[in-house]
Amino acid sequence: MPVVGSSAYNTAGQITSLVRSLLNDSQGNLFTDAVLLPYANSAYRKVQRALGNAGGGGFIQDDVLLVVTAVTQPDTSLQVSITDATAPPNQLPTDLLVPVKIWERPNGSTDDFLEMVDLTQHGGLPSRVQDVTLSVWEWRADGIYFLGATQDTQVRLRYLKAYPDFTDATSPVLIRNAQEAIAYATAAMAAWARGSPLAEKWDEAATDAIEDLVSAAVRREQQSARRRRPFSARSGYTPF
Numbered sequence: 001m002p003v004v005g006s007s008a009y010n011t012a013g014q015i016t017s018l019v020r021s022l023l024n025d026s027q028g029n030l031f032t033d034a035v036l037l038p039y040a041n042s043a044y045r046k047v048q049r050a051l052g053n054a055g056g057g058g059f060i061q062d063d064v065l066l067v068v069t070a071v072t073q074p075d076t077s078l079q080v081s082i083t084d085a086t087a088p089p090n091q092l093p094t095d096l097l098v099p100v101k102i103w104e105r106p107n108g109s110t111d112d113f114l115e116m117v118d119l120t121q122h123g124g125l126p127s128r129v130q131d132v133t134l135s136v137w138e139w140r141a142d143g144i145y146f147l148g149a150t151q152d153t154q155v156r157l158r159y160l161k162a163y164p165d166f167t168d169a170t171s172p173v174l175i176r177n178a179q180e181a182i183a184y185a186t187a188a189m190a191a192w193a194r195g196s197p198l199a200e201k202w203d204e205a206a207t208d209a210i211e212d213l214v215s216a217a218v219r220r221e222q223q224s225a226r227r228r229r230p231f232s233a234r235s236g237y238t239p240f
Helices: 012-022 033-053 179-193 198-223
Strands: 060-068 080-082 096-106 136-140 143-146 153-161
Touching: 012 033, 012 179, 033 179, 033 198, 060 080, 096 136, 179 198
Parallel strands: none
Antiparallel strands: 060 153, 080 143, 096 153, 136 143
16 A cells, blocks of 8 residues: 655645635636735634634743843943843743743753743832842733843744745645635635636635634633632633
């Protein structure tokens, strides 16, 4: 028996091929990959948002290690941050949407990481002099802000991420079994841009397909045992 090759993920080319069939252009006379990729990327992001909002675990990235440099002159008005503009290798990951949890330990040590307190939904950072630990953090203006510490601190970051856009037909579709949802939404946008009456039909099909994916994600989450956190410990952000 011949060995059949396999891959865990579909490709963008499989999506665009399906879209062409849906739009009665299987030969690609009008809807080439170059024409369809911007629509496909928009549809891809739409599906990601829907699944992310439903708690899909595939969008969680963990164990990213960064270093927050020590404050040399403690000051109650001082804050430090990690942003996209922070010097490598300690800038925010390029695929980060929002941080979920952060832990800390002295940089260079083998101590256990201790979870920090998220004050994003609790009035923000207080005004106090720096100590040997960071202890608290806040997410604002697309950056993670700290009061700072009197020693270099290594932080471990867990965050919600976005998948990279498709760049060509070989780009992987990193959401399993989502080809119909992405293709229908892509077909809807491509048809709408050309005034086709098929746009509404494919938009409705995309909505149904996305709802199926969301329902499956919710069922998986419901099957996972979770210990309810005390009310006082909740930050207002849905934990993953």
